[in-house]
Amino acid sequence: MSHLAIDGGEKVVCRENPDMFAWPIVNREMEAGVLDILRRGAMSQNDVTKRFERGYARWHGVKYALGHNNGTASLEAAMYAVGVRRGDEIIAPSMTYWATCVQALGLGAKVVFADIDPETLCIDPDDIEHRITDKTRAIVLVHYLGIVADMDRICAIARKHNLKIIEDASHAHGSLYHDKMAGTFGDVGCFSLMSSKGFAVGEAGILITDDREIYERAILYGHYIRHDELTDESIRAMAGLPVGGCKYRMHQMSAAVGVAQLKKYPAEMAEIDAAMRYYWSLLKDVPGIRPIQATAPGSSMGAWYFPHAHYDRDCFDGLSVQRFCEALQAEGSKAIPGVNAALHKHPLFSKIDIFGDGHPTNQLSGGRDVSTDPLPVTEGIQERVFGVPWFKHLWKDEIELHAAAVRKVAANYRDLLAGDKHVTAFNGHWGLSTIKT
Ligand SMILES: *Cc1c(COP(=O)(O)O)cnc(C)c1O
Numbered sequence: 001m002s003h004l005a006i007d008g009g010e011k012v013v014c015r016e017n018p019d020m021f022a023w024p025i026v027n028r029e030m031e032a033g034v035l036d037i038l039r040r041g042a043m044s045q046n047d048v049t050k051r052f053e054r055g056y057a058r059w060h061g062v063k064y065a066l067g068h069n070n071g072t073a074s075l076e077a078a079m080y081a082v083g084v085r086r087g088d089e090i091i092a093p094s095m096t097y098w099a100t101c102v103q104a105l106g107l108g109a110k111v112v113f114a115d116i117d118p119e120t121l122c123i124d125p126d127d128i129e130h131r132i133t134d135k136t137r138a139i140v141l142v143h144y145l146g147i148v149a150d151m152d153r154i155c156a157i158a159r160k161h162n163l164k165i166i167e168d169a170s171h172a173h174g175s176l177y178h179d180k181m182a183g184t185f186g187d188v189g190c191f192s193l194m195s196s197k198g199f200a201v202g203e204a205g206i207l208i209t210d211d212r213e214i215y216e217r218a219i220l221y222g223h224y225i226r227h228d229e230l231t232d233e234s235i236r237a238m239a240g241l242p243v244g245g246c247k248y249r250m251h252q253m254s255a256a257v258g259v260a261q262l263k264k265y266p267a268e269m270a271e272i273d274a275a276m277r278y279y280w281s282l283l284k285d286v287p288g289i290r291p292i293q294a295t296a297p298g299s300s301m302g303a304w305y306f307p308h309a310h311y312d313r314d315c316f317d318g319l320s321v322q323r324f325c326e327a328l329q330a331e332g333s334k335a336i337p338g339v340n341a342a343l344h345k346h347p348l349f350s351k352i353d354i355f356g357d358g359h360p361t362n363q364l365s366g367g368r369d370v371s372t373d374p375l376p377v378t379e380g381i382q383e384r385v386f387g388v389p390w391f392k393h394l395w396k397d398e399i400e401l402h403a404a405a406v407r408k409v410a411a412n413y414r415d416l417l418a419g420d421k422h423v424t425a426f427n428g429h430w431g432l433s434t435i436k437t
Contacts, residue, residue: 071192288315
C-alpha cells in the first residue's frame with residue numbers, strides 16, 4: 001500500500017498545467033471587444049449590451065433578455081418584476097448562495113426556507129406545498145451545482161397555487177432538463193455571469209423571460225435610461241426615474257466579453273463535460289464516493305459549475321469528510337469539504353432587525369419562525385459532500401492523476417482515522433469567494 005502524502009508519503013498529483021483550471025478562457029475576440037469599448041469610451045452605453053442580450057435570448061429560445069451589473073441585481077429586479085412586495089413571502093432553498101433570496105428583505109418581503117433533495121441538493125418539491133400561505137408570491141429556486149431542479153413538479157405546484165417561479169440559474173448556464181434549458185421553465189430566469197461562474201464575463205448578470213410585463217417591470221426598476229422601451233401604458237406612466245432607486249446597467253466591457261463567450265461557450269461546455277465524465281468514470285468502483293450529477297431524462301450539467309461528490313462516511317468507518325479532504329489536498333488534488341452554509345441558520349433570518357422596526361425583519365406572521373424550523377437534509381449535508389476539481393480540459397493524463405489521488409486516499413482511509421479531529425459538525429461556507437478550483 002502506498003503511503004499517504006499527509007503522513008509524509010509521495011504526492012500523487014506531482015505536476016499540474018495551470019491552464020487546466022484557468023477560467024474564463026480568454027481569447028482574442030474578448031480582448032478586442034474590451035479594447036473597443038475602452039477606446040470608444042463606451043463603458044456606460046448599451047449598444048454591445050443589447051447585442052449580447054439578443055444573443056443570450058436566442059441561445060435560450062426566449063423573447064427577452066436584460067443585462068445587469070451582477071446576478072444579485074438581476075434576481076432583485078426579477079422579484080420586483082413578478083410582484084414581490086411588502087408583506088409577501090417567497091419560498092427558497094436554504095442551501096444556496098445568499099443572493100438567491102436575501103434581496104426579498106429589501107423589498108419588504110420575507111423568506112421561507114424549504115429543504116433540499118439529498119441527491120440533487122436542489123429544492124425538494126415535497127417540502128414546498130405545506131409552506132405556502134396566502135402571502136406566498138413566488139418560489140425562487142436554484143439549479144444547484146449545475147443540476148436543474150425538479151421542474152415538472154415545481155411548475156405543477158406553482159400553477160396549482162398561482163405562484164410565480166423565479167429560477168436562479170447562476171450555476172447552470174446551458175444545463176438541460178427534458179432537453180430544455182435552465183432558466184426557461186418559470187416566469188423568469190436569472191443568471192450570475194461573474195468571473196468564477198460557468199458562463200463567466202466579469203461582474204454581470206442577466207435576466208431572461210418570455211413575459212413582456214416582467215421584462216418591462218425589470219426595466220422600470222433598474223434601467224431608467226431604457227424607459228423608452230416601455231410599451232405597457234401603466235408601466236410607462238411611471239417612467240423617467242428608476243422606481244426602486246436602483247441603477248443596474250451592465251458594464252459594456254462585460255457585455256463585450258459576453259458576446260465572444262456566446263460563441264465559444266458551447267464547445268467549452270462540451271469539453272468540460274467530457275473531462276468531468278472521464279474523471280468520474282475512473283472512480284466508478286470506489287465505494288462511498290460518487291458524483292453529484294443530474295439524472296433526469298434529457299438532462300445535462302452545463303459547464304459542471306463547482307462540481308461536488310457525495311461522500312458516504314459509513315464506507316470509511318466514520319471518517320469525517322474534512323479529514324478525507326485534507327488527505328486529498330496533501331496528495332495535490334482539490335478537495336473542499338461541504339458546500340454553501342445553510343442560510344436559515346444565519347441570524348439575519350431569525351434575529352436581526354435590519355430596518356429598526358422593533359422586530360426581526362424576517363419574522364413571519366402567525367408566529368412562524370424559519371430559524372427554528374428544522375431542515376434536516378440541508379443541515380446534514382455538509383458532512384456528506386465535498387468539492388472536486390473543476391477540469392476545464394480533457395487532458396486525460398492529468399485527470400488520471402487526480403482520480404488516482406482519490407483512489408489512494410480511499411484505499412488507505414484507515415491510516416486517517418486516528419488523526420481525525422473533526423468530531424463536531426461544521427457549517428460550510430457563506431460564499432464561494434474563498435474557493436479555488
Ligand atoms: C453567484 C450567485 C449569485 C449572485 O450573482 P453575483 O453575480 O455574484 O451577484 C446568485 N445566486 C447564486 C446561486 C450564485 O451562485
